[in-house]
Amino acid sequence: MGKKFSGVSQTMSRFRGWIQAGATLLTNLHLPNFLKGGLYQGAGKTVCVPGLNCYSCPAASGACPIGAFQAVVGSSKFSFSYYITGFLILLGVLLGRFICGFLCPFGWFQELLHKIPTKKLSTKKLKPLTYLKYAVLLVMVFLLPAFLVNDVGMGDPFFCKYLCPQGVLEGAIPLSLANAGIRAALGKLFTWKFSILLSVIVLSVLFYRPFCKWLCPLGAFYALFNKVSLFQMKVDENKCISCGKCARACKMDVDVTKTPNHTECIRCGMCIRACPTNAVSFRYGFGNGKEAPKKTTMEESK
Amino acid sequence: MSHGKKAAAQVTLLLAGAAMLCFGVWRGEAAMVLSKAIKLCLECVGIG
Amino acid sequence: MNMKRIFALAFAVLMVLALAACGTRDNDKMANGSGNGSAMTDEPKTAEEALTLHTELLEREKAILSENTELWEKVFMETDKGMAMIEDEKNYGDFLLGTVEDAKEQFTDKEYEWLKESTTEISDIENKVAELEEKYPEIMQKSMDGDMSMPAGSDTSTPPDDGSMQKFPAFEGKDLDGNTVKSDELFSGNAVTVVNFWFTTCNPCVGELSDLDALNRELAEKGGGLIGINSFTLDGNETAIAEAKDVLAKKGATYQNVYFDSDGEAGMFTMSINAYPTTYVVDRSGNIVGDPIVGAITEKKQAETLQKLIDQTIAADMA
Numbered sequence: 296m297g298k299k300f301s302g303v304s305q306t307m308s309r310f311r312g313w314i315q316a317g318a319t320l321l322t323n324l325h326l327p328n329f330l331k332g333g334l335y336q337g338a339g340k341t342v343c344v345p346g347l348n349c350y351s352c353p354a355a356s357g358a359c360p361i362g363a364f365q366a367v368v369g370s371s372k373f374s375f376s377y378y379i380t381g382f383l384i385l386l387g388v389l390l391g392r393f394i395c396g397f398l399c400p401f402g403w404f405q406e407l408l409h410k411i412p413t414k415k416l417s418t419k420k421l422k423p424l425t426y427l428k429y430a431v432l433l434v435m436v437f438l439l440p441a442f443l444v445n446d447v448g449m450g451d452p453f454f455c456k457y458l459c460p461q462g463v464l465e466g467a468i469p470l471s472l473a474n475a476g477i478r479a480a481l482g483k484l485f486t487w488k489f490s491i492l493l494s495v496i497v498l499s500v501l502f503y504r505p506f507c508k509w510l511c512p513l514g515a516f517y518a519l520f521n522k523v524s525l526f527q528m529k530v531d532e533n534k535c536i537s538c539g540k541c542a543r544a545c546k547m548d549v550d551v552t553k554t555p556n557h558t559e560c561i562r563c564g565m566c567i568r569a570c571p572t573n574a575v576s577f578r579y580g581f582g583n584g585k586e587a588p589k590k591t592t593m594e595e596s597k
Numbered sequence: 598m599s600h601g602k603k604a605a606a607q608v609t610l611l612l613a614g615a616a617m618l619c620f621g622v623w624r625g626e627a628a629m630v631l632s633k634a635i636k637l638c639l640e641c642v643g644i645g
Numbered sequence: 646m647n648m649k650r651i652f653a654l655a656f657a658v659l660m661v662l663a664l665a666a667c668g669t670r671d672n673d674k675m676a677n678g679s680g681n682g683s684a685m686t687d688e689p690k691t692a693e694e695a696l697t698l699h700t701e702l703l704e705r706e707k708a709i710l711s712e713n714t715e716l717w718e719k720v721f722m723e724t725d726k727g728m729a730m731i732e733d734e735k736n737y738g739d740f741l742l743g744t745v746e747d748a749k750e751q752f753t754d755k756e757y758e759w760l761k762e763s764t765t766e767i768s769d770i771e772n773k774v775a776e777l778e779e780k781y782p783e784i785m786q787k788s789m790d791g792d793m794s795m796p797a798g799s800d801t802s803t804p805p806d807d808g809s810m811q812k813f814p815a816f817e818g819k820d821l822d823g824n825t826v827k828s829d830e831l832f833s834g835n836a837v838t839v840v841n842f843w844f845t846t847c848n849p850c851v852g853e854l855s856d857l858d859a860l861n862r863e864l865a866e867k868g869g870g871l872i873g874i875n876s877f878t879l880d881g882n883e884t885a886i887a888e889a890k891d892v893l894a895k896k897g898a899t900y901q902n903v904y905f906d907s908d909g910e911a912g913m914f915t916m917s918i919n920a921y922p923t924t925y926v927v928d929r930s931g932n933i934v935g936d937p938i939v940g941a942i943t944e945k946k947q948a949e950t951l952q953k954l955i956d957q958t959i960a961a962d963m964a
Contacts, residue, residue, distance in 0.1 A: 334919045340634035341627050350634040351642050358634035362641060366633040367626050370846050378621025378630065384614030388607055447895050449848045455641035466642030470920075477637075477920060480644045480940040480947065488643035523606050582604035621646050632846065632877070634703075637920040639849055 304576040313398065315403040322346060322358065322400055323465075328353035332473030345381065345386055346399030347513045349455075352465030353473070361436055361513050362455050362462075369440035371448030381454025383513075387520025395507055395514050396561035401461045402507055408499040416501050419548050424509040425559060431458065432512035454512060456484070460492040499548075503546040507561065518558035526562060527578050528555035534574035544569035551575055665666050687844040688901050695777050702777075706770045706964045709763050711957075716756055749789040783897075811838065813925065814914040818905030821878065821886050821893075827905050828911070837869040837953070840925040842918055844876045849941040850922040854896035856943055861900040867959055873902040876915055880907050900925040926954040934958045 307314070322344045325335040334353055344357040360379055367376035379429045386394060395402050396457040409415075435454040455462055467485055498505040507514045530552050542550040544565045549557040551566045567575045578584055621627065665802045709716060727871035742764040749757060832838050841857055843850035860869035873893075881904060889902065906912050924938040924947075935954045942948045
């Protein structure tokens, strides 16, 4: 059984690129809207998509959780969003940062850019920057929109407005190409956000997923749930020969043998493929599967 | 974290998440998300 | 051999001349009534002819005004500063000429020359028009009617932009206090009507409400108006109306806000807008002037575009 699941883990990580492509397509189903220059306006937009995907993208099939959170929190009626927080807790427990590795369109975008052959740089020494994303989550997504309000009690979506490169990539660029009115409206803010997008693009070529590591508030939220997520990494200590290949293969700077459920782990499975003895695999189920081996096998078969 | 404790935490969080989600929908947050998400957020895409 | 060559040459010259002639005639047709054109000099014999002439003259004036929009924009900016003017009887061309003279140093020699020529021509046209109107009082009304019923797209000289005229969808609705509002009455009563689409939870939309109120006051002095259309209030949703009123009151916005049924022509039009706020400029005949302005007019760029469209519409209305 355990062997079989490790086979599944291998396959999943091998076909990750296709899963990412599929998830991106499902997140942005309404492709003809790119030509029309309008948005999808159906009821699907009530529900959030798991990844970072701007709801002002013409093709978007759902709402962006981060954008939706700011919209609710920044409104004059509410200063907290139970709907989005509840949704994100559910996703965090059910999948955790698996979403970053497999389902997020912007993560995929950065990975594709990273495939451009150039000299690649390590982010190991930049580890302190990984804490920045929690500050972004707390300050730009929650505190500022909720409490820095105007005279009618409305706050700006600070993260969307000043930082999010996905909004420019999916929203501003395609819409301004298709719609002259929007093109005419582009101003200073667009220039600022376009420069952010450009920087993220350049950094993505040099570093692996710089936005996910340092800035993404959605990644930060899921990271908090990585330790309790049902989707987890499992290292079979009996098989592990401590060769260290997994840690070297990890582009998120995690040593899976020491901290299998590290906050930075996006479950991409590069360690699974790097392991010469098949000691590393995905595990899905309650608990940590260490206490009763019998029980673990049962849960794995789920 | 022991196996049992972790499982308990997971179950609790799932229930809490579901409860929060339902409460949010009940007080009208879902409708607000829809009304915002079907319109272009000019600030979000960098206009204005 | 030689003869043949001469003949060919002569023939070529003839062809060129013929083409040129065609060109000139076309030009004449387009610039009907320009300086030495027939409209300026011909005396109409009947009221019918007077009406055609009247229309032609106004067309020509509009054509001049929409010819060099950027330059005119500069002139209009100047007029805004010394707005005291425009009494009804004063010749609009003379007024513009005066403005151009006053702001002489702002223009290059070439621009100044062109402006002087154009304003003089407008002045002549205005004189002629006034003369006609005096002689044949009935054409005033008729020409107005003609303007109104002009089929969309036929009047290519008026719009400041290239596109053909698009009608603002007609509606019969209510304002937030329950008074009936009809689009044709609303538009025909204003030289220019600014229509602002917004919704209550849209931050930039709410941010511009007080600016829009100021604009409404300013427009009222110039014979224009401004209305808001809150997309949440369509079909008379009472909660939405109460919330919209609340926000409007908090922002001190007193201009009229209108709603109508969402399944009507204007309702569909509203639902098809997905960028908020969007602002339209509508002329007296109910045509949309220029492109819709996307984004809040609290931004300089949007405010300038809007002002330009307003000025153009008022100028065209006075012509």
